Each structure stands twice: as structure tokens, then as C-alpha cells.
Amino acid sequence: MARIKDVAAHAGVSVATVSRVLNDHPSVTPETRDRVYAAMSALRYVPNAVARSLRTEATRTLGLIIGDILNPFFTELARGVEDEARRAGYTVIIGNADERAEEQDHYVRTLVGQRVDGLLICPTAEVTPLVQELVSTARPLVFLDRTISGLDVPFVRADGARAIAGLVAHLKEMGHRRIAFASGPATLSTGRERTDAFVAAMTGAGLEVRPDYLAAGDFREGSGRAITARLLDLTEPPEAIFFGDNLMTLGGLDEIRARGLRIPDDVAVASFDDVTWFVHVDPPITAIAQPTAELGRRAVRLLLDRVAGRPAESVALPAELVIRRSCERKGA
Amino acid sequence: MARIKDVAAHAGVSVATVSRVLNDHPSVTPETRDRVYAAMSALRYVPNAVARSLRTEATRTLGLIIGDILNPFFTELARGVEDEARRAGYTVIIGNADERAEEQDHYVRTLVGQRVDGLLICPTAEVTPLVQELVSTARPLVFLDRTISGLDVPFVRADGARAIAGLVAHLKEMGHRRIAFASGPATLSTGRERTDAFVAAMTGAGLEVRPDYLAAGDFREGSGRAITARLLDLTEPPEAIFFGDNLMTLGGLDEIRARGLRIPDDVAVASFDDVTWFVHVDPPITAIAQPTAELGRRAVRLLLDRVAGRPAESVALPAELVIRRSCERKGA
């Protein structure tokens, strides 16, 4: 491939001049600039970003480590990140941790090795030594969706407490009393926060929180299905099941359907996380919608603040309850 | 950050020796090796991939340009690509073309600038000058999902012809005669191929292909909805609509639901592309499933063949018809 040296020779100038043209330096005459541009296109010159990054110590690249690329929530998050990063002239490298701490660490290592200018992480586990170390090196870092308590890292997350309270109130109004929550893992902030909010809402509504109605899954389809099976096998099964994310909801629907049960007559269903297809399910699923893409965009802005050395303030955006028909009154 | 020079000083050796340790060069004594490793962890040394790439002219990075990151088909494709690339020790940079040729070209430029070792493209348009140029520079390149005719580039795609014939036969057996196809854009190979296969299948089954039942969308939700509206407004609307991809199906379902029509009594529905939630729709959607993740994995293998200078042979994997209940006999 053509190098800057070739362009310089072709245009009859020095490499410094070509570099100046490349970087829009003001002190280049229009004629020289034109000659250089002509040479660049004649040689199909594409500047070597690797060499440039080595010299400038900046890659104009951000790393994003998501929990699970097959989860539409993370996909939409990634979309928001992409959009905002593009707008600011950055490229995003996405790493899929597949909800495993080792994979997450693998990508942390790779992305640090690639010298990304900043890192956006949806942490997969409580905290790994590598992440700990990352924090102490003061590298620009922002947690997204999930946080790790005790670490001084800015974060962007959705706050679902109010929406969960609204959901519990709705369920109560619809006559449901025995409500179960199939949450995410307690090792994740989102798993804990949603459980806490659920317990608080139930207590606030004067409903009993039964330990056997509180289960922790892993935010994936399989655990949603397994938990649903266990709940439905109870001698006194719940009247309603609230799932901690969209994939667990999908698994729950699978199990309910496999048993030939009807929603909401046999069991009501609600989901934390809204996805496009919920309106087409029979019946349409009541869900708590997060401002997903906006979370991604805000996270990028925060991260670029850190990259620029500005202070960054954490953000929590409210989630909203979307009532459909999967929690209606029994027999309604 | 610590540099190789720092590690060398700390371990009391030269940078060459540290580099040898880094690259598992055999001629380093175990004692030296240990000293170097100790120095590396003491200094929390992470090799600078940027510098390494500049010197070795290899980034161990692949670029993947997909059509639309919000389309679960591409997400799953990306997952397959990721997995296989990881296995071979490569990192993947994903670019989202958002189905726009300019965005695609933007990512081609960026990724070539980053000097990725190979490029996987799901081309968004017939052919752009930039892609044309890319082909002529003999850079390792593989087309994925979609191809561009006339270019000598290996590709990996799904072959849906047989499944489409099966679908048409199924529809005919169920008593449907007036069948419409809401395809993707004619500028994309997948749009054309599916249309051709549909027309061939209809003709083969002795059914009439009415021009007003053949519409081209853009593989996104909105066009699926718009086409459905237009078809249903016809004085003689189709009895069945076959959608060219999962997002268009989603849009079609939206429109059908908004009109209060029932599936399959008022109109039958089928989708090219199967997605997890189709089983939960009322009624479950009959679809043609592509071996999506496998397409991604095969594409990476092909691309790595090219990177290694080996010949690469294009692949077409068969798609399969999955019959559910959205095309059942009218009134059944």
C-alpha cells in the first residue's frame, strides 16, 4: 500500500507537508494542498491509522464490552453507543463477554492492548482483579447498565424502582396477590437492584414476599424457563411471574406454553425490559421499558468527558411501565 | 504505561530479549524468561498492539460490516463471526452500515485505515466505487449473506430456493392461491434471489404471479408495514403474504394487528428468517430458518484462508422451512 513517503514523492513535497495536508494544518498553500490531494487519490492512499496512533498515543477508538450479544437489550445499547461515538468521530470495538467473567477479562486485556482511548463496560461479575487494576490505573472507564459498588467509576444505568412499584400496584389492582420475581444474578447490580425494588414495592403494597417466590437466574433464556418450571411446580404456584429481563421472559413464555397454560388466566406475566415483539405475543406482554439507546449515548458522552479530562457525573434514567394485557384480572 | 524498554531495564536484559519472551522464541533460557515475566507483572506491562502491528504489518483483527445492527439476523451472524474469530485468535471490529451505502463506505475506509487483516462485508448496495477498488487491490475480502454479481469475491450465503418452494407448496396445500411476496430491495442479491425463487416456485406450482403482489421493501420494519397496508387495500387483497425477512414480517404483523385482522383466517403470514419469538406470536409464525451463526463461522474460515493466501471456495448453505400455524387453511 502507498505510504506517506510515496505521496510526498509523487507530489514533489516532503512527508511533513503531506502530513500537514492530512491534518488540515493552516500553513499549506492551496496549490500545494491540491497537488498533495491529487497524489493521494492517484496512489489510492489511505493513511495508516496504526502508525498515526503510535505517534499520537490516541486511537480514536472506544471499547465496549457487553454482557450478551444475543440479548436485544445489549444490541440496542450498542446501537446507541455506536451512534454517539460515530458522531464524535470515534470507532467502537465491541466485545461480547457472553456473561462470563473470563471473557470479559479477555476483552479488557485485548482492548487495553489495542490502546483504546476509553472503555465502556457492562460488568459481568462483581469485580475481577483485572477490572480492579484497570480502575487504579485511572484509564478512562465508564460502567454501563450495571455498576460495581465500592469502585469510584462513573456509570450510566436505568432506574426501575418507580416503574416496578407501578407494576406491583397494577398487579395488585388486577387481583393478583401471589407474585413471584425471577430476577438476574445477585452478583450483578441490576439483579440486586431490581430484587430490592420488587421487595420494597411488595412490602409497600402490603403484599407478602415469599422466599420461594424469589429466584435468581442469569438473565438468559434457559434460567427463565427453569425458574418458571420450578415456580409452577410449587404446591401453591404464584398467580403472576415478573421476569428480570427480556430473555428470561422468553424462557418463561416457552415453559408456560409447553405446559399448555394460558396467560393471564393461569398465570400472569410481566417483563423488565421491553422488546419490539412483545406486542405480538398472545396476549401482549406488560413490560418495563428502559431508555436503552439513550443509555448508550449518555455513556459515550460521559466517557468522552473522562477522555478529555473533564469530570463525569453518573446518570440514572427512569424506566417506564408499559401496561399491556398479560397481567389482566383472572378470567377477565 | 510501561513500555518494553521499562521491562527490559527492570529485568536487566535488552528489549530484544523481552520481545523474544513475548513471542515465545525458543532461544531464551528459563531463568531469563522468568526474570522477564516477573518484571512484566511487576510493571503491569501490557504489550502495545499498535506498535506491534506497525512493525509486523498484521493486526490480528478482522472487520465485519453488517447491514443493520438492530436486525437479529445480523446480530446472530455477528455472533458466529465473533466465535470463530476468537477461536483463531482474532479480534473483530463490527461496523453497522444501517443499510446505507455511505455508511458502508465509511466503515470500509475506517477499517482499511486501521489495517484490518481481512474484511467481511454484507454489501448494502449493488456496488460502490470504493468496494470496486477494494476488490482490485486484492485485499482479503469475503461477502457474507449478500453477494455482488460480477465481482470475483468469495461469498457465504444461505440458499433458500428449496425452502421457498416448500413454503409455496405448503400454502397451496392449505388452500391459498393469491400469494404476495414482500421482498427486500432489488439492489441486494438476497432481495433478488428470494424473489426469483418465489416466482419460480409459484410458476412451478401452477399459481399465478401477479405483479401487484410483488413488492420490494428495504428489509426493515417500516417497509414491511407499508407494503402490507398497500396489499390489504387492494380491491382483491392476497390471501397470504410472505415477507422477505424478519423485520418486514414484524412490520406486517403490526399492520395486520392494527387493522384488527386475524391470522391466518383473514390473511396468512410467512417469513423468510426465523427468530426466537415467532413461536410466541398468535398464531406461531411459519418461517424459513437460515443457518445464521454457521454462515458467520464459515465466512471467517473462508476469510482466514484468503489471509493465509490459500484459495477460498464460496459456500451456500440450505435454509429450512419451519411450518407453524400462521399459514393454516382458512377457517381451520
Place this chain on the structure above:
DNA sequence: TAAGGTGATGTAATCGATTTCATGGAGGAC
């Protein structure tokens, strides 16, 4: 006209790794 300033351009150092070639010492063969 001479001094000084300004603006365009070039020379060369630099970023952090890899790799070629040189070097010196240990060990084996005679």
C-alpha cells in the same frame, strides 16, 4: 536599503514494538 517578521516547507527525532545481524562465551572434538 537593511532589519525584522511572517509564512511555507523541509529535516530529523520520535512513538514501541520486531527482527536481522553481530558478538561473546561455553562446550565438544581432535
Place this chain on the structure above:
DNA sequence: GTCCTCCATGAAATCGATTACATCACCTTA
């Protein structure tokens, strides 16, 4: 004991850009 070989290691060039500093021509101003 001498010579040769081989192996571990080091010195220095290199990849392709950016940029500090030097240089030179030309213009302004006194």
C-alpha cells in the same frame, strides 16, 4: 590446548505516521 560450533543475548534498523525546530524566501517598515 586449540579450534569450531552453537546458543543466548544485545545493538541497531525498521514500520509509517507526527511534530519540534531549522531554513529560506518574501514582504513590510523605518
